[in-house]
Amino acid sequence: MPKVLVSDKLSPSAVAVFKERGVDVDVKTGLTPEELLEVIGAYDGLAIRSATKVTAQVLEKAHRLKVVGRAGIGVDNVDVPEATQRGVVVMNTPYGNAITTAEHAIAMMFALARQIPEANASTHAGKWEKSRFMGVELTGKVLGVIGCGNIGSIVAERAVGLRMRVIAFDPFLSAERAVDLGVEKVELDELIGRADIITLHTPLTDKTRGILDADAISRMKPGVRIVNCARGGLVDEAALKAALESGHVAGAALDVFAEEPAKDNPLFGMANVVCTPHLGASTSEAQENVAIQVAEQISDFLTSGAVTNALNMPALSAEDAPRLRPYMKLCEQLGSFAGQITETSLKGVRIEYQGDVANLNTTPLTAVILQGLLSPLLDSVNMVNAPVIAKSRDIEVKQTKSESCENYHSLIRLEVITERQTRSVEGSLFGGTLPRLVRINDIPVEAELAPNMIYMVNEDTPGIIGRLGSALAEAGINIASFHLGRQTVGGQAICLVQVDGPVSAPVIESLNAMPHVLMARPLTFN
Ligand SMILES: NC(=O)C1=CN([C@@H]2O[C@H](COP(=O)(O)OP(=O)(O)OC[C@H]3O[C@@H](n4cnc5c(N)ncnc54)[C@H](O)[C@@H]3O)[C@@H](O)[C@H]2O)C=CC1
Numbered sequence: 254m255p256k257v258l259v260s261d262k263l264s265p266s267a268v269a270v271f272k273e274r275g276v277d278v279d280v281k282t283g284l285t286p287e288e289l290l291e292v293i294g295a296y297d298g299l300a301i302r303s304a305t306k307v308t309a310q311v312l313e314k315a316h317r318l319k320v321v322g323r324a325g326i327g328v329d330n331v332d333v334p335e336a337t338q339r340g341v342v343v344m345n346t347p348y349g350n351a352i353t354t355a356e357h358a359i360a361m362m363f364a365l366a367r368q369i370p371e372a373n374a375s376t377h378a379g380k381w382e383k384s385r386f387m388g389v390e391l392t393g394k395v396l397g398v399i400g401c402g403n404i405g406s407i408v409a410e411r412a413v414g415l416r417m418r419v420i421a422f423d424p425f426l427s428a429e430r431a432v433d434l435g436v437e438k439v440e441l442d443e444l445i446g447r448a449d450i451i452t453l454h455t456p457l458t459d460k461t462r463g464i465l466d467a468d469a470i471s472r473m474k475p476g477v478r479i480v481n482c483a484r485g486g487l488v489d490e491a492a493l494k495a496a497l498e499s500g501h502v503a504g505a506a507l508d509v510f511a512e513e514p515a516k517d518n519p520l521f522g523m524a525n526v527v528c529t530p531h532l533g534a535s536t537s538e539a540q541e542n543v544a545i546q547v548a549e550q551i552s553d554f555l556t557s558g559a560v561t562n563a564l565n566m567p568a569l570s571a572e573d574a575p576r577l578r579p580y581m582k583l584c585e586q587l588g589s590f591a592g593q594i595t596e597t598s599l600k601g602v603r604i605e606y607q608g609d610v611a612n613l614n615t616t617p618l619t620a621v622i623l624q625g626l627l628s629p630l631l632d633s634v635n636m637v638n639a640p641v642i643a644k645s646r647d648i649e650v651k652q653t654k655s656e657s658c659e660n661y662h663s664l665i666r667l668e669v670i671t672e673r674q675t676r677s678v679e680g681s682l683f684g685g686t687l688p689r690l691v692r693i694n695d696i697p698v699e700a701e702l703a704p705n706m707i708y709m710v711n712e713d714t715p716g717i718i719g720r721l722g723s724a725l726a727e728a729g730i731n732i733a734s735f736h737l738g739r740q741t742v743g744g745q746a747i748c749l750v751q752v753d754g755p756v757s758a759p760v761i762e763s764l765n766a767m768p769h770v771l772m773a774r775p776l777t778f779n
């Protein structure tokens with residue numbers, strides 16, 4: 254049974270989902286980084302929020318880990334490139350807390366405009382300072398939304414409803430979507446110069462880090478207010494503090510901080526700064542959504558291979574997974590066959606999907622072919638990292654699809670180009686589920702791939718099969734099945750032999766030494 258660690262505070266519904274779906278689960282929140290390193294090796298899955306840092310060090314110790322599921326949106330606490338290299342799927346729940354976070358941003362904007370937190374504290378203290386708390390009206394003000402994705406769009410819609418004028422900067426916001434949302438799409442500089450209030454809703458990336466730095470802040474309208482419910486690193490906190498002190502920025506509402514948990518931040522204690530401790534996603538509704546979703550996604554992946562909301566792997570729906578499963582096996586075998594007979598460095602891979610299979614989602618199939626192909630050549634390759642490894646090694650991968658197919662319902666052709674030659678292997682599913690090789694280097698065969706096999710290429714002359722049979726008999730190797738094919742009479746012939754156990758190197762050497770044998774290789778398949 255797969256085993257998952259929940260290392261951040263998730264709704265108990267997550268545990269219930271894991272159990273229902275046949276996944277063993279441990280809940281250990283508040284682990285130190287050292288404690289996490291000690292225990293992570295025992296788990297196939299890890300469910301987190303923003304507190305757990307999934308660093309390269311953690312991933313190095315996570316020998317069994319196949320999936321990290323983020324119950325929430327931002328994955329800046331996960332080393333995604335390292336996870337990909339190690340073949341670990343990283344998934345999030347992109348919508349479950351979006352409304353809640355957008356509502357928090359709107360709440361922060363009001364809190365800032367009417368100084369609600371300070372007025373609240375003063376009133377509780379019995380001061381009745383009615384004349385101290387003069388606010389600003391939001392109606393008619395220009396709201397600048399930086400990052401108009403899921404959350405930014407909801408904030409924009411709500412703000413339009415409040416009769417604000419909304420301008421947005423987002424390189425991926427289309428003109429049509431902007432019209433639908435009722436926002437004006439502008440460049441960053443224009444937004445910075447025009448907005449009365451700026452709200453941030455981008456992920457934290459190398460491009461967005463410090464997007465509001467001292468220079469950007471200096472170009473804002475005097476009296477601007479800033480709301481940040483996205484990530485702390487987006488705003489330069491020292492520059493913000495200086496601008497608040499000079500009065501250039503009238504106020505800031507911050508849910509997120511450069512360093513979290515934030516216990517000692519330079520902005521703490523300032524009169525015009527409203528702070529919450531990363532509460533954007535903290536409503537019971539959102540937490541229920543993301544916990545259930547992440548548990549379902551992790552369980553489905555570990556038990557059926559279905560991939561939802563992965564950030565480093567093509568999607569594979571629960572509906573597609575069973576349809577693709579027999580093809581996955583075939584693809585892995587085709588890739589593995591080609592990988593095991595490849596000796597020189599790979600330059601390119603061409604994959605042709607013909608017939609019915611061309612109508613399916615072939616991206617996961619290509620990933621599995623690459624996994625099969627690279628596994629005999631490299632350690633720790635799987636579907637997640639195989640495409641990245643191929644790219645990093647300059648192996649060109651091309652895939653084509655054609656709905657027509659001669660003789661079969663579906664055919665998958667894999668062509669592997671190395672420095673020395675181009676080899677091809679083709680396979681199909683017999684009876685819709687049984688993987689079979691049907692051509693090797695354009696020579697027809699019909700072979701099922703078994704755990705132990707010998708692949709031989711020879712000149713088509715009499716006596717070869719007899720000598721092969723004798724050599725295997727002398728070595729005590731029993732033949733289970735035999736598959737032959739040839740180009741032309743007397744031309745190149747191939748032979749795939751299924752044997753009952755592993756074949757030792759001396760036996761293979763003896764086969765390679767036989768007259769008319771061009772090459773003999775042991776092959777193994779899962
Ligand atoms: N405070 C909290 O508790 C929460 C914070 N968040 C944060 O909010 C962020 C946004 O979440 P979603 O809207 O769901 O993500 P999203 O991916 O739907 O939207 C992000 C948008 O930012 C845009 N973007 C990327 N780079 C940009 C740049 N350089 N300039 C302007 N726009 C850029 C993208 O095009 C995208 O439209 C998350 O990445 C997360 O860090 C999310 C949930 C809760």
Ligand SMILES: O=C(O)C(=O)COP(=O)(O)O
Pocket residue numbers: 302303304324325326327328350531532533534535
């Ligand atoms: O979903 C996100 O990106 C968030 O920032 C929410 O963080 P949390 O799960 O509350 O620690």
